[in-house]
Amino acid sequence: MTNKTSVPQAPKRRLSWNDPGFRALIYQVLILGIVGLGVWYLVSNTLHNLAIRNISTGFDFLHREAGFAIGESVIDYTPADTYGRAIWVGILNTLRVSVVGIIAATLFGTMLGIARLSKNWLVSRVASAYVEVMRNIPLLLQLFFWYAIITEVMPGPRSALNPIPGVFISNRGLKMPALQGDALDWMVAGLGLAIVAIIVLGHWAKKRQEATGIIFPLVRAALGLLVVLPVAGWLISGASLSLEMPVMKGFNFSGGISLSPEFVALLTGLIIYTSAFVAEVVRSGIQSVNRGQWEAAEAIGLPRRRLLRLVILPQALRVIVPPMTSQYLNLTKNSSLAVAVGYPDIVSVVNTTLNQTGQAIEGILIIMAAYLTVSLSISIFMNWYNKRIALVER
Amino acid sequence: MKLIKAAALGASLFFAAATSQAGETYDAVKAKGFVQCGTHTALPGFSIADSKGVWSGIDIDLCKAIATMMFGDATKFKTTPVTTQQRFTALQSGEIDVLTRNTTATMTRDTTLGLMSAGVNYYDSQGIMVSKELGVKSAKELSGAAVCVQPGTTTELNLADWFRANNLDFKPVVINSPDEAMRSYVAGRCDAFTTDKSGLATIRTTLANPDDHVILPEDFSKEPLGPMVRQGDDQWFMVVRWALNTMLEAEEYGITSKNVDEMLKSSNPNIQRILGVTGEMGKGLGLDNKWAYNLIKQVGNYGESFERNLGAGSAMKLERGINAQWRDGGLMYGWPIR
Numbered sequence: 001m002t003n004k005t006s007v008p009q010a011p012k013r014r015l016s017w018n019d020p021g022f023r024a025l026i027y028q029v030l031i032l033g034i035v036g037l038g039v040w041y042l043v044s045n046t047l048h049n050l051a052i053r054n055i056s057t058g059f060d061f062l063h064r065e066a067g068f069a070i071g072e073s074v075i076d077y078t079p080a081d082t083y084g085r086a087i088w089v090g091i092l093n094t095l096r097v098s099v100v101g102i103i104a105a106t107l108f109g110t111m112l113g114i115a116r117l118s119k120n121w122l123v124s125r126v127a128s129a130y131v132e133v134m135r136n137i138p139l140l141l142q143l144f145f146w147y148a149i150i151t152e153v154m155p156g157p158r159s160a161l162n163p164i165p166g167v168f169i170s171n172r173g174l175k176m177p178a179l180q181g182d183a184l185d186w187m188v189a190g191l192g193l194a195i196v197a198i199i200v201l202g203h204w205a206k207k208r209q210e211a212t213g214i215i216f217p218l219v220r221a222a223l224g225l226l227v228v229l230p231v232a233g234w235l236i237s238g239a240s241l242s243l244e245m246p247v248m249k250g251f252n253f254s255g256g257i258s259l260s261p262e263f264v265a266l267l268t269g270l271i272i273y274t275s276a277f278v279a280e281v282v283r284s285g286i287q288s289v290n291r292g293q294w295e296a297a298e299a300i301g302l303p304r305r306r307l308l309r310l311v312i313l314p315q316a317l318r319v320i321v322p323p324m325t326s327q328y329l330n331l332t333k334n335s336s337l338a339v340a341v342g343y344p345d346i347v348s349v350v351n352t353t354l355n356q357t358g359q360a361i362e363g364i365l366i367i368m369a370a371y372l373t374v375s376l377s378i379s380i381f382m383n384w385y386n387k388r389i390a391l392v393e394r
Numbered sequence: 395m396k397l398i399k400a401a402a403l404g405a406s407l408f409f410a411a412a413t414s415q416a417g418e419t420y421d422a423v424k425a426k427g428f429v430q431c432g433t434h435t436a437l438p439g440f441s442i443a444d445s446k447g448v449w450s451g452i453d454i455d456l457c458k459a460i461a462t463m464m465f466g467d468a469t470k471f472k473t474t475p476v477t478t479q480q481r482f483t484a485l486q487s488g489e490i491d492v493l494t495r496n497t498t499a500t501m502t503r504d505t506t507l508g509l510m511s512a513g514v515n516y517y518d519s520q521g522i523m524v525s526k527e528l529g530v531k532s533a534k535e536l537s538g539a540a541v542c543v544q545p546g547t548t549t550e551l552n553l554a555d556w557f558r559a560n561n562l563d564f565k566p567v568v569i570n571s572p573d574e575a576m577r578s579y580v581a582g583r584c585d586a587f588t589t590d591k592s593g594l595a596t597i598r599t600t601l602a603n604p605d606d607h608v609i610l611p612e613d614f615s616k617e618p619l620g621p622m623v624r625q626g627d628d629q630w631f632m633v634v635r636w637a638l639n640t641m642l643e644a645e646e647y648g649i650t651s652k653n654v655d656e657m658l659k660s661s662n663p664n665i666q667r668i669l670g671v672t673g674e675m676g677k678g679l680g681l682d683n684k685w686a687y688n689l690i691k692q693v694g695n696y697g698e699s700f701e702r703n704l705g706a707g708s709a710m711k712l713e714r715g716i717n718a719q720w721r722d723g724g725l726m727y728g729w730p731i732r
Binding site (some may be wrong): 050052053054055056067068069070071078079080144147148151152156171172247248250251252254261262294339340341342348351352355356357358359361 | 479480482483486501502506507508536537538539540542545547549550553554555557558564565566567568569570571574575577578581582583585624625691
């Protein structure tokens with residue numbers, strides 16, 4: 001007799017229904033299979049239906065000439081360009097209004113949120129009235145309102161308002177003088193240098209404060225650098241800078257920088273609407289910080305600005321960032337209402353494209369892919385930022 | 395919201411049953427007992443609903459004519475108002491049986507959308523309207539102008555083509571809703587408004603001061619407007635095509651809704667064939683031999699429909715122009731019923 005059995009062995013892992021790991025695996029495979037089958041059925045059925053209905057499929061149309069004009073674009077575009085480029089113009093237009101909108105709504109909304117907590121009765125009431133009114137009126141209605149204000153209240157281009165020389169406001173939009181000349185590159189270089197210098201200075205100031213306790217007046221120094229370096233660049237290059245003024249020519253102004261009424265209406269609507277939500281996010285974030293934190297910070301004699309920056313904001317941001325991400329996503333997606341006021345965003349351009357080519361499914365897929373990419377990028381960035389500022393448990 | 399509707403219609407292609415047989419649409423229309431027409435949401439003269447919700451217009455008459463062909467009853471139809479952006483998807487997905495919505499027949503639409511044009515019930519051209527105070531006499535003076543246009547139409551392409559061909563610059567302002575686009579033009583956001591000339595004429599009548607606006611002489615394009623059906627049902631296609639031809643033939647032979655009963659006694663062999671007194675013309679379409687009699691009696695001939703909706707009998711007061719019968723120098727030419 002051997003005594004092998006007397007040595008307790010680990011029970012051999014067998015494929016048994018009693019093993020929860022095995023069960024989980026089977027369920028997951030099953031569900032994946034069902035989803036896969038569902039997708040396969042939808043895709044093959046769609047392709048089959050399109051084929052028997054003689055509807056063309058595929059993305060070849062992206063290389064064909066678009067043939068329609070687009071009102072405004074960040075890159076060069078003519079009707080002789082391809083559908084692919086037209087759609088790219090639409091995507092860039094969406095990004096343009098979203099990026100500017102997000103920055104402005106954040107700044108404006110934060111101010112409003114802080115104003116709502118102000119001890120000044122009037123300021124806090126005005127801010128809360130704003131928040132309540134703006135977030136309860138549908139955005140589409142607000143867009144129509146702003147567009148109507150711009151197109152109907154503003155005068156025509158021939159009798160444009162001219163508040164400052166070179167600036168014209170009419171129902172064709174806002175026209176401003178543009179800087180031109182060789183000095184422009186030098187000034188941009190100076191600006192870049194100033195930003196690098198400020199970052200370096202910030203690190204140095206922090207190190208020095210940790211070592212010696214002496215606080216460096218960073219804000220004043222930064223402002224100084226931002227002015228001095230570009231001006232230096234301007235002087236070095238021989239001060240050759242001029243303003244290109246918009247001039248009335250034919251039906252409209254030419255030259256200078258111009259913002260179209262469509263862009264302004266959409267941007268204004270998005271900022272005003274979204275900033276009401278941002279204000280609430282900021283307010284709740286600040287209010288989430290325990291009263292004791294304020295008292296403790298005041299007790300060690302921190303001035304108010306420093307108190308907010310060093311004690312309150314780092315704690316508030318942890319509450320603020322996740323809902324703020326949603327607001328950024330909302331603003332980006334809401335920009336698809338652009339076609340209501342004639343701003344050529346991705347939805348507007350793809351709508352025209354799918355109408356000319358009849359390829360509705362491909363068009364909708366492109367729109368979905370574009371928004372998904374933008375939304376996921378915002379989400380990834382905000383999650384990264386959230387991790388960075390999250391409470392570090394020690 | 396329109397996008398959502400378009401997406402939903404697109405999605406319905408996913409779930410549509412994957413079957414196809416000859417006469418699919420024809421059979422389905424017969425079975426449900428009415429014709430579902432896709433129409434314009436509101437274009438006076440073509441298709442518009444009055445305050446009681448009763449639809450009228452030259453496109454609605456065509457829809458009624460098709461209903462009479464199928465059921466001998468002009469009331470057996472329903473309308474689905476669709477925008478320029480929804481119309482093709484609505485037809486492709488089977489939400490409507492026929493698109494009677496002043497839609498331009500083009501090669502791309504015939505060859506890549508799985509649809510086909512079944513004739514022309516209005517020959518149009520694209521024009522451009524400007525405010526009189528601009529003092530512009532020709533579209534060639536419009537270099538640099540801002541032009542309001544609706545998205546998803548051949549209009550948008552023709553506009554770009556024409557300005558490109560003439561080496562002129564323009565800024566399109568593309569607004570989805572017709573009302574908003576018009577309001578923008580009136581407010582002066584655009585120097586000009588472009589669409590089909592018939593559309594400009596009807597829209598002009600709705601403005602506060604129609605005389606302040608002028609339609610410039612240039613024709614940007616040819617716009618043969620007519621009904622469209624899905625490919626794959628020849629029988630249904632022929633019903634639609636011959637509804638239109640019957641209206642045109644009736645006008646050519648002077649058969650009207652008023653005199654159609656007397657015309658039954660006519661000795662003209664053409665009239666006898668059209669009205670089913672002799673021959674078996676309706677049988678070929680699988681229809682009652684009285685199809686034309688019913689159609690003319692209840693809807694009227696093409697000329698009557700034109701007069702009532704677009705011509706002297708309407709607010710539009712449009713000339714027949716190229717939409718006159720071929721004998722009168724127009725392009726309307728009904729195919730022989732024989």
